[in-house]
Amino acid sequence: MNARLHSSGGNPSEERLLAYAAGSLSPPEAVVVAAHLALRPANDAWVRQLQTVGGEFLDEAAPAPMADDALMRAMARIETDAGEVKSQPPLNDMPELPEPLRRYALGPWRWIGPGMRVRDVHAPRDGDCRVILLEIGPGRETPRHTHGGVELTCVLSGAYATETERFDVGDLEEADPEVLHQPRVVSDDPCLCVVALDGQIELDGWLGRLMQPFVRL
Amino acid sequence: MSLDVVQPDPFAHDRLIEAVALHRDREAFAELFSYFAPRLKAWLIKSGATPGAAEDFAQDAMLTVWRKADLFDARKARAATWIFTIARNRRLDMLRRDARPLPVPEIELAEQTVERPDEIVALSQDAARVRDALSQLKPDQVEVLRLAFFMDSPHSEIARQLDLPLGTVKSRIRNAMIKLRLILEPSEEAAR
Known part of the structure; x- marks a missing residue:
């Protein structure tokens, strides 16, 4: 597969932004895109334009008649409504994270290889798809791996490069399951990413096969 | 132009939400409900929900409109966009098939970013x-x-x-x- 097809300059595809604006993106992916938008005001503004498009579509939608007692029910509900049970979850222990990630609880850091650690973001899962924070030390490569499923990565600090592209803070990478992937950290500081991961990462090569039994990503 | 012709007011729905926010105006809410609930229901039916589930969705989304009306800012978004965003967040919640028992923050774009003054004009x-x-x-x-x-x-x-x-x-x-x-x-x- 031609890697250039996936070259996006660190931006999500239009389809993904559209799905995000419409609310049809899977929750783990939506978390990663939200982090990206917090770091990319131009794309954030574009998503809001798209939501205006959604508002227009809603406005001009052919109405589906509600039940006869719908309005009565609604008025009864607001009379007895005690307001929202709004217990904001506490901020987590990583103030360096963009705002959309601050209120998710985080699991403990786990060592997964030399210069590599990972912690779970307790955002909603979607089947096997979940959100993790991945930190890789300067100059480190992850073992070559193919992907079990769609993977979205947003760089939160530092930078990494794949065989074809470089990703800096705020950049979003949409990985393709067919592309063999070996990112290498190119920043002087560790590279921290938020990742929506679907299925297990299948590690490739002798080191990967050696590590696979020990690495639960 | 004749003064007798009633022009549809493009900001009528914005004012209704503001009336709900300021005075808990029930008539205003009823009017909003009558307009938007059937459209929200139509949206959900198109997305594959049963009419019953779509009806409940519209009810719940409109209750959120009632609760959150004071967060509405007509300079940021028109009524339809705002209600769309509320419904969109609710839909995203519904897609959370494996939500943990933790309370999760809503991804609410409208409140997150600080606008520059020129942006506010642009948005209106x-x-x-x-x-x-x-x-x-x-x-x-x-x-x-x-x-x-x-x-x-x-x-x-x-x-x-x-x-x-x-x-x-x-x-x-x-x-x-x-x-x-x-x-x-x-x-x-x-x-x-």
Whole structure:
């Protein structure tokens, strides 16, 4: 597969932004895109334009008649409504994270290889798809791996490069399951990413096969 | 122009939400409900929900409108966009098939970013600009965009519904998005 097809300059595809604006993106992916938008005001503004498009579509939608007692029910509900049970979850222990990630609880850091650690973001899962924070030390490569499923990565600090592209803070990478992937950290500081991961990462090569039994990503 | 002709007020719904926010105005809420609930229901039915589930969704979304009316800011978004965003967040919640018992923050774009003053002016004109932009797209482009907004599994479902090859649907959506971007932000394309 031609890697250039996936070259996006660190931006999500239009389809993904559209799905995000419409609310049809899977929750783990939506978390990663939200982090990206917090770091990319131009794309954030574009998503809001798209939501205006959604508002227009809603406005001009052919109405589906509600039940006869719908309005009565609604008025009864607001009379007895005690307001929202709004217990904001506490901020987590990583103030360096963009705002959309601050209120998710985080699991403990786990060592997964030399210069590599990972912690779970307790955002909603979607089947096997979940959100993790991945930190890789300067100059480190992850073992070559193919992907079990769609993977979205947003760089939160530092930078990494794949065989074809470089990703800096705020950049979003949409990985393709067919592309063999070996990112290498190119920043002087560790590279921290938020990742929506679907299925297990299948590690490739002798080191990967050696590590696979020990690495639960 | 005759004064007898009642012009539809493009900001009428905005004022109704403000009335709910300021005075807990029940008549205003009833009017909003009558207009938006059937549209929200139609959206959910299109996305594949049963009429019963769509009815409940519309009820719940409108209750959120009642609760959150004081967060509405007409300078940021028109009523339809705001209600769309509320419903969109609720829909995202519904898609959380494996939500943990933790309370999770809502992803609410409208409240997150601090606008520059020039942006606020731009946003208040958004709805008109967007409507104008949509009128410049080809009808089949508007159709795929609308379906992409209102259906859960965009591409394959749209392809089935329109009886078109998947590739055609994908390129049509992409072309529609590119054109929309060119019209709506001609000078920002390079900055993206």
